[in-house]
Amino acid sequence: MRVSTADVFEATQNDLDLVEQRLLQAARIDYPVVSSLVNGLVATGGKRLRPLLLLLASKAFTYDRDRAITAAAGVELLHTASLVHDDNIDRAALRRGQPTLNTQLSSGAVILIGDYLFAQSAILAAATESVRVVAIFASTLGAICDGQLLETLQAHDLGQDRASYEKRIYGKTASLFAGAAEMGAVIGQATETEIAEMRDFGGDIGMAFQIVDDILDLREGTQVLGKPAGNDLRQGVVTLPTMLYAATLAQDSPQREVLERIVAGEETDDAVIGSVIDAVRASGAIDQAERIAGEYSASARNRLRIVRDESVRRQLDEIVDLTVIRSY
């Protein structure tokens, strides 16, 4: 996290440390080798945006510290579990610059460790003793799986529209941000209107987050991402910038034909893929995607009017920044 932002979150840092402790406790496994791998995975976790969002969405109303910390740990663990399965499905070797579990364990063991972490996250959700929090938790898990299934089943098809892209990334990514903010507000005993607004706030930043992710995958290279540019493209996953670039191409142009072959997995030559990435960058599609991400952040910021506590509002505003102004 940037030094400048650490100050803004100072008021929440203690609670975030407690989330960290609960996370590590919950991810404990009895087998020495697996245990140290899972611990490493959990400890080197990313920016903790989701638990931070949950804590703040709760602090914005009547803060129930214990419950919020428990739910926040549950949300982060759910996210971790889903990354474990994702990396297994993509056969990814690296995540956040660290070797994934795939490189050290059989595929079967990795699937089961993902399941185990799902179970532990559900145990944390149940520990809030709030039926509503558990229901949000379960339906969020459903939405994530649905989005990931959509991604898998829609892969290799360039003929997708923006609506299906948005539905897919809402499920895959935004639903957990929405769910985290909603759980926070529910734990904070907010009114139904406030809960709905916080949920949409989370949904908006989740959408912005994923669009920025999809942009980074095409705009940056190995140095920044720790993997070559165009990873989605290579997997046949059509993201917003690619979609916007495709819209600039005539139906039977050679450029479109080459793009179609890459998405279909028929063209895997690095030089050809590299030249298509250059063309996407030059087409203005990335700027256009950035503008769309910006619309989601603006919508998110607009919803913060309902938060009366100034410090909490400033922190939530900073989360909006963190989702869009980032390099990984």
Added chain:
Amino acid sequence: MRVSTADVFEATQNDLDLVEQRLLQAARIDYPVVSSLVNGLVATGGKRLRPLLLLLASKAFTYDRDRAITAAAGVELLHTASLVHDDNIDRAALRRGQPTLNTQLSSGAVILIGDYLFAQSAILAAATESVRVVAIFASTLGAICDGQLLETLQAHDLGQDRASYEKRIYGKTASLFAGAAEMGAVIGQATETEIAEMRDFGGDIGMAFQIVDDILDLREGTQVLGKPAGNDLRQGVVTLPTMLYAATLAQDSPQREVLERIVAGEETDDAVIGSVIDAVRASGAIDQAERIAGEYSASARNRLRIVRDESVRRQLDEIVDLTVIRSY
């Protein structure tokens, strides 16, 4: 189900049909191909012992029909989800005589469908609106994953003792029977003593069920199992009969050496494996394992003294029979 047992369960059949409907609803997926596969999987489900157990454990006290049916559907769907991941891990092509999802979909899609079914089962658990039921549900999922992880991590090692075998099959199989019975009793507003007794009843029949499963894998052949005998052995999974057989062999005997090589995955010749299976059958290890399964069923039956309703008690007694007297 045998005709003779259908009569015994007649009083519960209507509710079991409602469980079936909730199951099919919950497993609905938006994609035509996947949907029909998942529907097929759910509809051709096994003997529905777990939901039956939950319904009866609830009926034994103050029956809350709606809640019990919802939880029963959740338990069966959790079981189905776990089979989907199991079959993916084992790369099994057949389950209950039907082709598994593995034969029709990519491994990634199968993992995600398993996750999706886990999510739907958690949504059903949450729909009971009982914090306690959800907590049992989540910790049961944790226990199942733990048992399956144990099986994977302990595979290929003949030097296991019976305690570690029992711990492993309790997690993998008995925990869900125990959880189902416990949830039923909780929904039925039983006393804490009654809840604990029903939980242990479920645990006992779950242990018997898995031991019988392990016996069948060695005693029967393709005709009965739909797969060749000794599947566990081929996967390096050491089960009770194998363990009991190994105990009859001298440490440096050629028979023990050959068994060790099969478990280690170094010996895959069908004729050699067949001769070891014959030796297990001839050693008395299978009879001994049957006696141990019988002890668990006797313990289960003994716990039924707490059930006052005669029809419910008879049905629960029949479940004990069904777990041990079966050919698949």
